[in-house]
Amino acid sequence: MKNIIIFGAPGSGKGTYSDAIVERYGMNHISTGDTLRNEIKNGTEVGKLAKELIDKGQLIPDELMIKILANTYDRLPQGLGVIFDGFPRTIAQAEALKQMLAERHHEMGVMIELIVDEETLMERLLRRAQIEGRADDNAETIKKRFEVYHNQTEPLAAWFEKEGIRHTFTWEGSKDQMLANIFAFLDTLK
Ligand code: ATP
Numbered sequence: 001m002k003n004i005i006i007f008g009a010p011g012s013g014k015g016t017y018s019d020a021i022v023e024r025y026g027m028n029h030i031s032t033g034d035t036l037r038n039e040i041k042n043g044t045e046v047g048k049l050a051k052e053l054i055d056k057g058q059l060i061p062d063e064l065m066i067k068i069l070a071n072t073y074d075r076l077p078q079g080l081g082v083i084f085d086g087f088p089r090t091i092a093q094a095e096a097l098k099q100m101l102a103e104r105h106h107e108m109g110v111m112i113e114l115i116v117d118e119e120t121l122m123e124r125l126l127r128r129a130q131i132e133g134r135a136d137d138n139a140e141t142i143k144k145r146f147e148v149y150h151n152q153t154e155p156l157a158a159w160f161e162k163e164g165i166r167h168t169f170t171w172e173g174s175k176d177q178m179l180a181n182i183f184a185f186l187d188t189l190k
């Protein structure tokens with residue numbers, strides 16, 4: 001499978017659909033959110049900084065994030081394709097990803113954008129808070145994350161559009177339907 005960049009607001013289902021895509025196509029999965037939460041759990045220096053920022057709903061600085069991403073990418077088995085979940089989140093990260101892949105003679109592949117209305121997103125994140133207990137899933141931090149998403153991440157959709165690899169999928173109330181639409185598209189790429 002080609003590389004896939006899965007893109008969308010907090011709670012849009014990036015992790016959920018990534019897992020389903022990994023299962024169907026047998027690819028590698030990089031979730032920068034999971035990577036950072038792992039650093040926090042292990043009490044590393046990166047983890048300490050990450051915790052401070054994540055708890056405030058802010059982004060980790062681009063330079064650090066790009067380094068972490070390249071490190072993770074280079075440790076994966078080659079040739080399977082990678083699903084990038086939660087990265088890039090800024091134009092600078094997107095440019096860095098493009099360059100990193102070009103240097104390795106790899107392609108960016110396709111971008112899958114998940115479009116979900118904000119009311120549904122808020123409901124999901126508050127429900128997840130009760131199940132997973134993520135410190136950043138509280139109403140105040142969620143609002144901040146939405147704001148950061150609108151200001152710093154959403155403009156990237158146009159960047160991907162210009163690259164000619166943006167494919168949008170809109171939530172219409174059913175996860176199975178969403179997955180069927182995504183699989184139908186990905187099946188055409190193989
Ligand atoms: P969801 O996983 O439900 O889609 P989300 O997108 O908010 O929600 P994660 O992708 O797990 O959650 O990210 C959690 C936090 O980790 C972000 O709010 C941000 O602080 C930090 N983070 C993750 N990826 C990046 C990135 N590429 N650049 C900067 N910060 C990041």
Ligand code: MG
Binds near residue numbers: 014015031033086
């Ligand atoms: Mg996630």
